Amino acid sequence: MTDRPSLTPLVASLPATVPFVGPEAQERARGRPFRARLGANENGFGPSPAVVEAMRASTPEMWKYCDPENHELRQALAELHGVAPENIVIGEGIDGLLGLTVRQYAQTGDPVVTSLGAYPTFNFHVSGFGARLVTVPYEDDRESLDGLLDAARREKACIVYLSNPDNPMGTWWEAEDILHFIEALPPTTLLILDEAYGETAPASALPPIDVSRPNVLRMRTFSKAYGLAGLRCGYAIGEAETIRAFEKVRNHFGVNRMAQAAGLAALKDRAHLERVVKAVGFCRQRLSAIAEAHGLKALPSATNFVTIDCGRDGAFALRVLQELAERDVFVRKPMAPGLDRCIRVSVGLEAEIAIFEAELGPALAAARSAS
C-alpha cells in the first residue's frame, strides 16, 4: 500500500458509483446522439417562457453569490403552501436534500427503510453515511404502505422513505392512505415523503400540508412539472425545528443564484404549470395507447412518465431497452426483481414520442427474436 492519505473506513468501503449513467455518457459510448430523450423523467415541455426570460435577465447578475437564506423564494413557497418561511428549506435539488437528511438522522448501522427498487440516489446517500438499508418489496407495483410501516416499527427505523407518486412505477396512493401511514408511524421515525411528482398527481393523492409533525418532511422540486431539472432546486416542507436543523449541515451558498429568480417566475406562472400538467396527462395517455397497440400493458401513472410492462421477465425488458437504444431511443427501466419486467418512458414533445412509437414495434420484434 502506497503512503497516501487514508480514506475513512466508511468511505473506503464505498464503491465509486454513479446512481445513474447519464444519457450524454451513453451517447459518447455509442458515438451518436439519441433521437428521443425519454429516459430521465425530465419534462420535455420545458419551463415557462417567463421563466426562460427570468433566467436570461439574471445572467448579468451571476457574478454575485446567492442569498444564502433564499429569502424571496422561501417566502413565495410559504405563501403557495400556506406555511411560514421557517417551514421551508431550499437545496440543490431533492438529491441534495436527501443526502443532508440522511446525514442528520442516520449513524453507521442505523436502519433506514425504503422500497426494494425505489430511488437509487436515496440508497446512495444511505450507504454513503454507513446506514443500513432495509428494503420492502413492492406490492402490485405500488410501494407497500403496510410493509414499510411494519419494517419501520420492527427495525425502529430512523428514516423511512416513501415516494408518492412513485418512481420508477408511476403508481400512487391516495392522501387518506398516506395520512393513515403517517399517523401509524412511530414519532421517532422520520418520514421522507418524496413528492417530486406531486404536481402531476391527482389532487386526491396529496395530503394537506401539515407542519405540526416533527417527523414528516415533504420534498418537492422544480425539476419535474416546472421543467427545470438542470437548475438544481428542490425544497423540503416540514415542522420548523426539523427544518432548522438543516442549517447545521447545509451548504449555505450552494443554491445557484439563478434558481431563485427562476423559481419565483415559475411559481407565478400558474397558467403554464396547468398547461404542462394537462400536456403531461395527454402524453401519458398517448404512451399508454402506444404500449397497448403493441400488446403491452401500461401501468397507471401519476407522474411524468409511464411504466410499461413488457410482459416477460427482466432479461426480456432489458433487451427491449437495448433494442430501443440501438434505434436511438433513450429510456430506462426498473431493476428490482418483479419490477424489472418493465421499461419506463418519460413524457416529451410529440416529435420524440412519435420516434418511440415508430421504434417500439421493431425493438420488440428484435427482442423477441433474440429470446
Added chain:
Amino acid sequence: MTDRPSLTPLVASLPATVPFVGPEAQERARGRPFRARLGANENGFGPSPAVVEAMRASTPEMWKYCDPENHELRQALAELHGVAPENIVIGEGIDGLLGLTVRQYAQTGDPVVTSLGAYPTFNFHVSGFGARLVTVPYEDDRESLDGLLDAARREKACIVYLSNPDNPMGTWWEAEDILHFIEALPPTTLLILDEAYGETAPASALPPIDVSRPNVLRMRTFSKAYGLAGLRCGYAIGEAETIRAFEKVRNHFGVNRMAQAAGLAALKDRAHLERVVKAVGFCRQRLSAIAEAHGLKALPSATNFVTIDCGRDGAFALRVLQELAERDVFVRKPMAPGLDRCIRVSVGLEAEIAIFEAELGPALAAARSAS
C-alpha cells in the same frame, strides 16, 4: 423532550449557523439596499459577454439534467491545466468540494489543521463531520507555512488547509515556498491547496500542476476571476485515485446544467480573463491608494480584494465596518485576533469604489469619535 426523530449526536451538537451572513440579509435587516457591494469577494467586473451569451443560449435546455460526468468541461479544464480529465472533479463551488473532502478523510476527533482566521466555511465542514480543528496563527499577516507544517506533523493531521493567495488577508507565498511545504508534508496528510484566487495572483505564486502526489488537491473556481460566483462551479485537480474517490460521495447530478456551458465559454475567452485580471490589479491599487490617503495601510494583495489595516484594535475596525454599513457600503472583516484590526474590501466597478472612497473618511471620523 418531545417524541421526535433524533438527530445524530454529532449533528445535535452542531450550532445552526451560517458561516457568513449574506448582504441581502443585511439589506433586509437594514430596510435599504447597499450602494456599494464590496464585501463578499465577488467580482463586479462580471463574466465575459460570451459567457453571458452562453448562459442565455442554454436557458431553453434547462429542462435537462446535467451530464453527471461533466465530460466536456472536464476535458476543457484538463487541456487548460495539462492533465487528464481523470485528474479533475467538478463540484458545486469550492465550498461543496471542501465538504466532500472533509467527509472523505476526517472521522470524529481526527485532527485537521488550518490557520486561525482562515476560511470559515472550511471550518464549518470540519465541525460538521466532527473532526477536530487545530489552528495555527498567521505570521506577519500570512498563513504560517512552518506553523502549519509543524502542526500537521505533530498532530498527524489527516488534512491541512492552505489558501494561496490567502483569504481574508490577500497575502501569498511564492511557488517555491509552497513546493517546499508540499515536499515536507507527511504523505498521509492531505493538503487542500485552495487557489480560488489563483488567476489574480502573480504567476510566480502558483506551483506547476503536478498530479503525481496523492496528497495534494488544488482547488479552483469560476467564482472569482471568471466572475461567476452565482453559478456554483468549482473544481479540484489531483492525482487520479484521489480524484476518483469523490465518486463515492459526490452528488452526481448536483452541478447545474448551465455551469458546463458557462464554464466552457469562460475558458475560451482568455482575452476577457486577461482584461479582468488587469482591471482587478488596477482596482487593488486604487483601493490601496484610497486607504493610504486616509492614513491607513493596505496589505499587499494577490486576490480580488484588499485588506486594510485600520491601525487600531479589532473593536475599532468593527466600528469602521459598521460606520461604512451605515453609509450603505458593504465590506467584511477578518475576525481572528491580530487580523481583526483590518477590514476587507473587494474590487468592483469604479462607481462603487468611488462610493467607498467618499464614505471612508466620514466612517473613520465617526468611528474615531465613538472611541
